[in-house]
Amino acid sequence: MSEFDLPIVDIAPFLDGDPQARAQVARAFGAAFETTGFAIVTGHGVPEDLARRLYDTMTAFFDQPMERKTVFTPPEKAKGRGYLPIGIESVAKTLSGETPPDLCEALVYAAPHRPENDATNYWPDDPPALAGLVRAWTGEINTLSRHLARLSALALDLPEEYFDADYADPSLTLRFVNYPDQPEAPKPGQLRYGEHHDYGALTILRQDAAPGGLEIRDDTGVWREAPVVPDSFVINVGDLLARWTNNRWRSTLHRVSNPPRDLTGSTRRLSMVAFTGPNERTQISCLPSCQSAENPPLYQPVACGDYVLSKIRASHELSEAD
Ligand SMILES: O=C(O)CCC(=O)C(=O)O
Ligand SMILES: [Fe+2]
Numbered sequence: 001m002s003e004f005d006l007p008i009v010d011i012a013p014f015l016d017g018d019p020q021a022r023a024q025v026a027r028a029f030g031a032a033f034e035t036t037g038f039a040i041v042t043g044h045g046v047p048e049d050l051a052r053r054l055y056d057t058m059t060a061f062f063d064q065p066m067e068r069k070t071v072f073t074p075p076e077k078a079k080g081r082g083y084l085p086i087g088i089e090s091v092a093k094t095l096s097g098e099t100p101p102d103l104c105e106a107l108v109y110a111a112p113h114r115p116e117n118d119a120t121n122y123w124p125d126d127p128p129a130l131a132g133l134v135r136a137w138t139g140e141i142n143t144l145s146r147h148l149a150r151l152s153a154l155a156l157d158l159p160e161e162y163f164d165a166d167y168a169d170p171s172l173t174l175r176f177v178n179y180p181d182q183p184e185a186p187k188p189g190q191l192r193y194g195e196h197h198d199y200g201a202l203t204i205l206r207q208d209a210a211p212g213g214l215e216i217r218d219d220t221g222v223w224r225e226a227p228v229v230p231d232s233f234v235i236n237v238g239d240l241l242a243r244w245t246n247n248r249w250r251s252t253l254h255r256v257s258n259p260p261r262d263l264t265g266s267t268r269r270l271s272m273v274a275f276t277g278p279n280e281r282t283q284i285s286c287l288p289s290c291q292s293a294e295n296p297p298l299y300q301p302v303a304c305g306d307y308v309l310s311k312i313r314a315s316h317e318l319s320e321a322d
Contacts, residue, residue: 004216004224007032008232012043014151023154030155030249037237037252038216040229045147046140048231051206051272054133059270061130062105062178072107072122078313080173081110082122086180092194092255093314100190103182103258109174112138137272138174141204145170145276148202148235156245157289166278171200171304175273179212179256181266186258192269193256198238199311200304201277205234210269212259216252223255240277240307243299246290280305 009028013021032039062069072083079088084106092099109121112134123131146167153162179192192212207214207228214226214234226234242251259267278284282304286297 001215002222002224003227004036004038004218006036006038006040006216006227006234008040008042008229010043011041011147011151012045015043015045015147026151026154029151033155033237033249035250036216036218037242037250038226038254039235040227040232041148041235042229042232044144044233046144046233050133050136050140051231053129054137054272055206055208055270057127057129057133058107058176058178058272060127061107061124061176062180062270064126068126069105072124074122079108080312081108081120083107090194091196092191099194100187102193103186103190104177104179104192104256106178107176109134109138111172112174113142113172114169134174138172141174141274141276142170142172144204144233145172145202145274148204148276149278152202152241156248156287158287163278166282169279171275171277171280171308173200173275175275177271177273179210179269179271181268182212182258185261190258191255192258195253195255197251197253198236198275199240199308200238200275201241201244203234203236203238204274204276205236206272207234208269208271210259211263211267212257212269214254214271215257216254223257225257226254238275238277239311240284240304243302243307244284244287244290246286246295246298248290275308277308278304280308 009032011025014025029039069083070085074082086103086105087101090099090101111117112121149163149167150160153160209228215223216226217223237249237251239251241249283301284304285301291297
Protein backbone atom coordinates (compact mmCIF):
# COMPACT_ATOMS: atom_id res chain seq x y z
CA MET A 1 0.00 0.00 0.00
CA SER A 2 1.28 3.44 -0.82
CA GLU A 3 1.62 6.38 1.52
CA PHE A 4 -0.67 9.37 1.31
CA ASP A 5 1.44 12.41 0.48
CA LEU A 6 -0.12 14.63 3.14
CA PRO A 7 1.03 18.24 3.35
CA ILE A 8 3.25 19.05 6.33
CA VAL A 9 2.39 22.47 7.73
CA ASP A 10 4.84 24.06 10.17
CA ILE A 11 2.67 26.42 12.20
CA ALA A 12 5.55 28.00 14.21
CA PRO A 13 5.62 31.06 11.90
CA PHE A 14 1.90 31.49 12.58
CA LEU A 15 2.46 31.41 16.35
CA ASP A 16 5.33 33.92 16.37
CA GLY A 17 5.86 35.28 12.85
CA ASP A 18 5.09 38.48 10.97
CA PRO A 19 1.76 39.00 9.14
CA GLN A 20 3.14 37.78 5.84
CA ALA A 21 4.50 34.56 7.34
CA ARG A 22 1.24 34.00 9.22
CA ALA A 23 -0.81 34.46 6.05
CA GLN A 24 1.41 31.96 4.28
CA VAL A 25 0.81 29.32 6.99
CA ALA A 26 -2.93 30.00 6.77
CA ARG A 27 -2.89 29.42 3.02
CA ALA A 28 -1.09 26.08 3.38
CA PHE A 29 -3.42 25.02 6.21
CA GLY A 30 -6.55 25.89 4.21
CA ALA A 31 -5.24 24.26 1.03
CA ALA A 32 -4.69 20.98 2.90
CA PHE A 33 -8.28 20.90 4.12
CA GLU A 34 -9.71 21.88 0.74
CA THR A 35 -7.86 19.06 -1.01
CA THR A 36 -7.47 16.06 1.34
CA GLY A 37 -9.08 17.20 4.61
CA PHE A 38 -5.89 16.18 6.43
CA ALA A 39 -2.66 18.00 7.36
CA ILE A 40 0.39 17.04 9.38
CA VAL A 41 1.18 19.90 11.73
CA THR A 42 4.63 20.56 13.19
CA GLY A 43 5.92 23.55 15.18
CA HIS A 44 2.76 23.29 17.30
CA GLY A 45 4.27 24.23 20.67
CA VAL A 46 3.03 21.18 22.62
CA PRO A 47 6.03 19.88 24.61
CA GLU A 48 7.32 16.57 23.22
CA ASP A 49 8.35 15.51 26.70
CA LEU A 50 4.75 15.76 27.96
CA ALA A 51 3.49 13.73 24.99
CA ARG A 52 6.09 11.05 25.64
CA ARG A 53 5.35 10.79 29.38
CA LEU A 54 1.60 10.62 28.77
CA TYR A 55 2.09 7.98 26.09
CA ASP A 56 4.17 5.83 28.47
CA THR A 57 1.68 6.28 31.29
CA MET A 58 -1.29 5.32 29.11
CA THR A 59 0.64 2.28 27.90
CA ALA A 60 1.04 1.22 31.55
CA PHE A 61 -2.68 1.83 32.20
CA PHE A 62 -3.78 -0.42 29.33
CA ASP A 63 -1.24 -3.10 30.33
CA GLN A 64 -3.20 -3.74 33.54
CA PRO A 65 -5.52 -6.74 33.90
CA MET A 66 -9.06 -6.20 32.57
CA GLU A 67 -10.70 -6.13 36.02
CA ARG A 68 -8.52 -3.17 37.04
CA LYS A 69 -9.73 -1.24 33.98
CA THR A 70 -13.46 -2.06 33.87
CA VAL A 71 -14.01 -0.36 37.25
CA PHE A 72 -13.74 2.82 35.17
CA THR A 73 -16.48 1.78 32.70
CA PRO A 74 -19.59 3.95 33.11
CA PRO A 75 -23.09 2.41 33.38
CA GLU A 76 -24.78 4.30 30.52
CA LYS A 77 -25.26 2.74 27.09
CA ALA A 78 -23.74 5.47 24.88
CA LYS A 79 -20.38 5.78 26.58
CA GLY A 80 -18.68 9.12 26.04
CA ARG A 81 -16.35 8.79 29.03
CA GLY A 82 -14.31 6.28 31.01
CA TYR A 83 -12.82 2.95 30.01
CA LEU A 84 -14.31 1.28 26.92
CA PRO A 85 -13.18 -2.34 26.47
CA ILE A 86 -13.08 -4.05 23.09
CA GLY A 87 -16.61 -4.96 22.01
CA ILE A 88 -18.41 -1.74 22.89
CA GLU A 89 -17.70 0.39 19.88
CA SER A 90 -18.15 -0.22 16.18
CA VAL A 91 -17.48 3.11 14.57
CA ALA A 92 -18.31 2.03 11.01
CA LYS A 93 -21.89 1.52 12.25
CA THR A 94 -22.29 5.28 11.72
CA LEU A 95 -22.06 4.56 7.98
CA SER A 96 -23.18 1.08 7.15
CA GLY A 97 -25.19 -0.77 9.79
CA GLU A 98 -23.93 -3.93 11.54
CA THR A 99 -20.15 -4.38 11.65
CA PRO A 100 -17.95 -6.42 14.01
CA PRO A 101 -16.58 -4.48 17.01
CA ASP A 102 -13.44 -2.41 16.59
CA LEU A 103 -10.25 -4.06 17.87
CA CYS A 104 -9.37 -1.30 20.30
CA GLU A 105 -9.92 -0.27 23.89
CA ALA A 106 -10.04 3.35 25.00
CA LEU A 107 -9.95 5.68 27.97
CA VAL A 108 -12.14 8.68 27.22
CA TYR A 109 -12.45 12.09 28.88
CA ALA A 110 -15.51 14.27 28.26
CA ALA A 111 -14.64 18.00 28.39
CA PRO A 112 -11.95 17.50 31.06
CA HIS A 113 -11.23 21.26 31.11
CA ARG A 114 -14.56 21.85 32.88
CA PRO A 115 -14.20 21.59 36.67
CA GLU A 116 -17.84 20.44 36.93
CA ASN A 117 -16.85 17.32 34.96
CA ASP A 118 -14.20 16.25 37.49
CA ALA A 119 -16.77 14.13 39.26
CA THR A 120 -18.11 12.41 36.14
CA ASN A 121 -14.85 11.72 34.32
CA TYR A 122 -12.74 8.85 35.64
CA TRP A 123 -9.29 9.53 37.11
CA PRO A 124 -7.53 6.20 37.74
CA ASP A 125 -4.96 6.55 40.52
CA ASP A 126 -2.80 3.86 39.00
CA PRO A 127 -0.44 4.73 37.32
CA PRO A 128 -0.18 7.60 39.83
CA ALA A 129 1.02 10.11 37.19
CA LEU A 130 -1.98 9.56 34.90
CA ALA A 131 -4.43 12.16 36.24
CA GLY A 132 -1.89 14.99 36.38
CA LEU A 133 -0.63 14.24 32.88
CA VAL A 134 -4.16 14.13 31.44
CA ARG A 135 -4.85 17.53 33.02
CA ALA A 136 -1.63 19.00 31.63
CA TRP A 137 -2.43 17.53 28.19
CA THR A 138 -5.93 19.02 28.35
CA GLY A 139 -4.43 22.49 28.83
CA GLU A 140 -1.96 22.06 25.98
CA ILE A 141 -4.55 20.68 23.57
CA ASN A 142 -7.03 23.46 24.34
CA THR A 143 -4.32 26.05 23.72
CA LEU A 144 -3.43 24.39 20.41
CA SER A 145 -7.12 24.11 19.52
CA ARG A 146 -7.56 27.88 20.01
CA HIS A 147 -4.52 28.57 17.83
CA LEU A 148 -5.97 26.29 15.16
CA ALA A 149 -9.34 28.06 15.38
CA ARG A 150 -7.59 31.38 14.67
CA LEU A 151 -5.57 29.84 11.89
CA SER A 152 -8.79 28.38 10.47
CA ALA A 153 -10.46 31.79 10.53
CA LEU A 154 -7.59 33.33 8.52
CA ALA A 155 -7.56 30.38 6.13
CA LEU A 156 -11.31 30.79 5.58
CA ASP A 157 -10.95 34.52 4.78
CA LEU A 158 -12.55 35.57 8.07
CA PRO A 159 -11.25 37.97 10.74
CA GLU A 160 -8.73 36.13 12.91
CA GLU A 161 -10.90 36.48 16.04
CA TYR A 162 -14.03 35.19 14.28
CA PHE A 163 -14.24 31.93 16.27
CA ASP A 164 -12.84 33.22 19.59
CA ALA A 165 -16.18 33.49 21.41
CA ASP A 166 -17.23 29.99 20.30
CA TYR A 167 -13.90 28.61 21.55
CA ALA A 168 -13.91 30.42 24.94
CA ASP A 169 -15.38 27.26 26.50
CA PRO A 170 -14.79 24.81 23.64
CA SER A 171 -16.02 21.26 23.22
CA LEU A 172 -13.29 18.71 23.79
CA THR A 173 -13.14 14.94 24.01
CA LEU A 174 -9.85 13.19 24.71
CA ARG A 175 -9.65 9.59 23.56
CA PHE A 176 -6.60 7.50 24.44
CA VAL A 177 -6.75 4.35 22.35
CA ASN A 178 -4.88 1.09 22.68
CA TYR A 179 -4.89 -1.26 19.70
CA PRO A 180 -3.62 -4.54 21.15
CA ASP A 181 -1.39 -7.01 19.40
CA GLN A 182 -3.44 -9.49 17.34
CA PRO A 183 -2.29 -13.03 18.11
CA GLU A 184 -5.46 -14.32 16.42
CA ALA A 185 -6.71 -13.25 13.01
CA PRO A 186 -9.53 -10.66 13.09
CA LYS A 187 -12.99 -11.64 11.81
CA PRO A 188 -13.80 -10.81 8.20
CA GLY A 189 -14.41 -7.08 7.98
CA GLN A 190 -13.07 -6.46 11.48
CA LEU A 191 -10.55 -3.62 11.80
CA ARG A 192 -8.64 -1.85 14.55
CA TYR A 193 -11.04 1.04 13.92
CA GLY A 194 -13.58 0.85 11.14
CA GLU A 195 -13.96 3.37 8.37
CA HIS A 196 -15.60 6.59 9.51
CA HIS A 197 -15.73 10.35 9.35
CA ASP A 198 -14.95 12.28 12.48
CA TYR A 199 -17.96 14.09 13.86
CA GLY A 200 -16.69 17.38 15.24
CA ALA A 201 -14.64 20.32 13.97
CA LEU A 202 -10.89 19.54 14.00
CA THR A 203 -9.41 16.26 15.26
CA ILE A 204 -5.90 16.49 16.72
CA LEU A 205 -4.19 13.10 16.64
CA ARG A 206 -0.87 11.98 18.04
CA GLN A 207 -0.17 8.75 16.26
CA ASP A 208 2.29 5.98 16.79
CA ALA A 209 4.75 4.43 14.35
CA ALA A 210 3.52 0.86 15.07
CA PRO A 211 2.36 -1.32 12.14
CA GLY A 212 -1.37 -1.34 11.41
CA GLY A 213 -2.01 2.39 11.41
CA LEU A 214 -4.11 5.22 10.10
CA GLU A 215 -5.33 4.96 6.52
CA ILE A 216 -7.10 7.65 4.52
CA ARG A 217 -9.24 7.08 1.45
CA ASP A 218 -8.14 9.10 -1.56
CA ASP A 219 -10.39 10.50 -4.27
CA THR A 220 -10.09 7.37 -6.37
CA GLY A 221 -11.32 5.17 -3.51
CA VAL A 222 -7.87 3.77 -2.67
CA TRP A 223 -6.82 3.49 1.00
CA ARG A 224 -3.42 5.05 1.68
CA GLU A 225 -1.31 5.07 4.83
CA ALA A 226 -0.84 8.32 6.70
CA PRO A 227 2.89 9.01 7.09
CA VAL A 228 4.20 9.12 10.66
CA VAL A 229 6.21 12.31 11.25
CA PRO A 230 8.03 12.61 14.61
CA ASP A 231 6.68 15.22 17.06
CA SER A 232 3.75 16.11 14.82
CA PHE A 233 -0.02 16.02 15.01
CA VAL A 234 -2.28 14.72 12.28
CA ILE A 235 -5.10 17.24 12.03
CA ASN A 236 -8.28 16.49 10.12
CA VAL A 237 -11.64 18.03 9.38
CA GLY A 238 -14.76 16.46 10.90
CA ASP A 239 -18.33 16.51 9.57
CA LEU A 240 -19.32 19.51 11.65
CA LEU A 241 -16.60 21.69 10.14
CA ALA A 242 -17.33 20.45 6.61
CA ARG A 243 -20.92 21.50 7.21
CA TRP A 244 -19.92 24.86 8.69
CA THR A 245 -17.75 25.58 5.62
CA ASN A 246 -20.40 24.42 3.13
CA ASN A 247 -18.06 21.55 2.14
CA ARG A 248 -15.23 23.94 1.25
CA TRP A 249 -13.23 21.92 3.79
CA ARG A 250 -13.53 18.18 3.44
CA SER A 251 -14.32 15.52 6.02
CA THR A 252 -12.44 12.53 4.64
CA LEU A 253 -13.09 8.85 5.29
CA HIS A 254 -10.37 7.11 7.34
CA ARG A 255 -9.79 3.94 9.36
CA VAL A 256 -7.13 2.10 11.35
CA SER A 257 -5.97 -1.06 9.60
CA ASN A 258 -4.89 -4.37 11.13
CA PRO A 259 -1.17 -5.12 11.24
CA PRO A 260 0.16 -7.64 8.68
CA ARG A 261 -0.25 -11.25 9.89
CA ASP A 262 3.38 -12.20 9.17
CA LEU A 263 5.02 -9.83 11.66
CA THR A 264 6.77 -11.27 14.68
CA GLY A 265 6.85 -9.37 17.97
CA SER A 266 4.16 -7.08 19.30
CA THR A 267 2.23 -4.85 16.94
CA ARG A 268 0.34 -2.98 19.66
CA ARG A 269 -0.31 0.66 18.89
CA LEU A 270 -1.42 3.54 21.07
CA SER A 271 -2.80 6.81 19.83
CA MET A 272 -3.89 9.96 21.60
CA VAL A 273 -6.85 11.62 19.94
CA ALA A 274 -8.52 14.95 20.73
CA PHE A 275 -11.85 15.86 19.15
CA THR A 276 -12.03 19.63 19.33
CA GLY A 277 -14.67 22.14 18.38
CA PRO A 278 -16.69 25.16 19.38
CA ASN A 279 -18.93 25.25 22.43
CA GLU A 280 -21.82 22.77 22.21
CA ARG A 281 -24.38 25.60 22.06
CA THR A 282 -22.81 27.11 18.93
CA GLN A 283 -25.21 27.26 16.00
CA ILE A 284 -23.48 25.75 12.99
CA SER A 285 -24.79 27.65 10.00
CA CYS A 286 -22.88 28.25 6.79
CA LEU A 287 -19.97 30.68 7.33
CA PRO A 288 -20.30 34.01 5.49
CA SER A 289 -17.11 33.43 3.49
CA CYS A 290 -18.28 30.00 2.29
CA GLN A 291 -21.44 31.05 0.45
CA SER A 292 -22.45 33.19 -2.48
CA ALA A 293 -25.33 33.52 -4.92
CA GLU A 294 -23.83 30.69 -7.01
CA ASN A 295 -22.88 28.66 -3.93
CA PRO A 296 -25.82 28.83 -1.52
CA PRO A 297 -25.79 27.07 1.89
CA LEU A 298 -26.23 23.30 1.52
CA TYR A 299 -27.27 22.51 5.11
CA GLN A 300 -29.79 23.59 7.70
CA PRO A 301 -28.34 25.19 10.84
CA VAL A 302 -27.75 22.73 13.68
CA ALA A 303 -26.49 23.06 17.27
CA CYS A 304 -22.96 21.66 17.56
CA GLY A 305 -23.74 19.53 20.63
CA ASP A 306 -26.92 17.94 19.21
CA TYR A 307 -25.18 16.99 16.00
CA VAL A 308 -22.13 15.34 17.59
CA LEU A 309 -24.24 13.47 20.15
CA SER A 310 -26.40 11.90 17.45
CA LYS A 311 -23.25 10.48 15.81
CA ILE A 312 -21.84 9.12 19.07
CA ARG A 313 -25.13 7.34 19.81
CA ALA A 314 -25.11 5.70 16.38
CA SER A 315 -21.57 4.35 16.85
CA HIS A 316 -22.38 2.71 20.18
CA GLU A 317 -25.75 1.13 19.49
CA LEU A 318 -24.54 -2.21 18.21
CA SER A 319 -28.09 -3.48 17.98
CA GLU A 320 -31.52 -2.45 19.15
CA ALA A 321 -31.55 -5.36 21.60
CA ASP A 322 -28.50 -4.16 23.58
O1 LIG B 1 -5.77 5.92 16.01
C1 LIG B 1 -5.79 6.55 14.94
O2 LIG B 1 -4.77 6.69 14.24
C2 LIG B 1 -7.04 7.21 14.42
C3 LIG B 1 -8.22 7.12 15.35
C4 LIG B 1 -9.42 7.81 14.78
O3 LIG B 1 -9.59 7.95 13.60
C5 LIG B 1 -10.43 8.35 15.69
O4 LIG B 1 -10.30 8.17 16.93
O5 LIG B 1 -11.39 8.98 15.20
FE1 LIG C 1 -11.22 9.33 13.21
